[in-house]
Amino acid sequence: MDAALIAKCADPSLPPAIVEQFISAVGSDDPLAVTVKADGRLVLIPKPRSPDEAMAVIKDYVGHAIVRVGITQFPADVRVGDPSQLQPDMFDACANLRTGTGIFAKVARIVTKWYGRPTNSELLPQLFDDTVYAWKTGTFEGDNVFRANDPGGPTFMNKSSEKPADDGEPAAPPPESENSTQSAEPSSANVGGMRIDLSRIGGGR
Template sequence: MDAAFIAKCADPSLTPAIVEQFVSAAGSDDPLAVTVKSKGRLVLIPKPRSPDEALEVVRSNVGQAVVRVGITQFPAGVGVSDASELRSGIFDACENLRTGTGLFAKAARIVTKWYGHPTNKELLPQLLDDTIYAWKTGTFEGDNIFRAEDPGGPTFFGKSSGDAKPAAEQANPVSDDDVALQSGKPDTAAEAGIRIDLSRISGQK
């Protein structure tokens, strides 16, 4: 993924390396990608040829099934009370990356808080695994990750949501080498094994 594109469009509280890891593990290379799942089963749909066609597919399924859209595959309809409010802009690559990474950063803060805001960066692969798994399933520790309140605080080991600098200006608090530790690891927490439970230390869960 182009560094300038990430700097322009991604949530600034995420490092470029984490943005790339997230999109590679949970997203799509097709800006018009629409994934529809009903009761856990994938629903086959015609491949949209334009943003308007993609939007029609979304509007006809949202509210009845889980509908994921665009390069980040964020769930369409989050924060929207009526399907008619949805616009084809959700299939614009930059807008989709901005919205998707914003939601992913919130999920990361929820996971980071659950772990008790650890300082050991060796835990980054596990934190990232858990956040990607939460993104894919829509839940973390029984709560809807997309509708949950943003707890604020650090995003993994990076900036807090309120004081993040633009991505192009970040002095990576977590290096690309740290994220590279993820290479070759399973892409879901279920496959990665038992999650480390720090709730006794943090007092939070």
Template sequence: MIDAALIQQCADPGLKPAIVEQFIERAGSQDPLAVTVRSGNRVVLVPRPSTPAEAMALIGQHVGRNVVRVGITQYPAGLGVVEAGELKADLVDACVNLRMGTALFAKVYRIVAKWYGNPTEKEVLPQVFDDAIIGWQTGYFEGTAVFRAEDPTELNLIDRRPANETEMVESGGDKAISAGAAYARDAATVDPNKAGIRIDLYGIGAGRQ
């Protein structure tokens, strides 16, 4: 299991730690140096790198020709890269990879949620999350290239995670996590380092800490 301290320090703060754990468990890797190469539907067997330099060399050999996923979040290494020389070594840094990957996954979730009509029902949120995972793994959702698509930042989604998650308030008959603040940033472009509006995924991660 990914270290809780690493999640606290490096993951996108708009995602609950339980959601980050589920994301890594289902779509990521426990190995910061993990490199996965695919050609179409076929997995290309590559040697397991033992150092960051070996990992970057392996990525450089395949990026631009095959689909390359890297690190804890299995981040798409070729995103925004024209030539292999533009790759940055921090792709295989655990903290940087986690920060970039969770920010980009949050955007993918927003795209999927918008397609669903921005549901808030706890019964629907797991399906949205499942489809967001599929979108992350394939790069597509309902014909949309989710990594390069515009971030639907008009969604007024917030992270309602307080310092003490045991604090609850009643609102319109529904329980919600008390909000200490609403996080908002400028709209994200194709740059995954720019996070968009935060996401409340409490309905998925509730009960798993």
């Protein structure tokens, strides 16, 4: 992942090292990537060659399958109330990174709050692992993380969000949970083995 793209587009509450690990764990190097899962199974689809083709795939499946998009593989309908509101800018690398890391940061705050907002940097790998797992499955402790309110507070151990807890996303993906194998690429590193380079994050606070 290009450092300049991260600096320009990623959520500022996430350190660049975390963003890189997030993309490595769940993302894709193809901005046009579309992953569709129905009834827990990956649906084979033709590889989109343009944003218009990618949008056509989304419109075919959104609403009755779980559709993940772009380099961060966020749920396509996570912030819209109606499929007709979906826009092709979700396939722009910067826009996708901004939206995806923003949602991932919210999930991180949910996980961090559940852990009691610890300050021990040795817990950071476990916090990260659990956040990635929640991103892949769509749930954490039985709650839909994409539908849940943003609790505010620390994002991992880096910094607090710049806004207070909100009233939830305008819309949510289908309530079906995804399993831990959800990824743009089946060969992505598995969650249990994920460890991040703490030295690049800067002291753990």
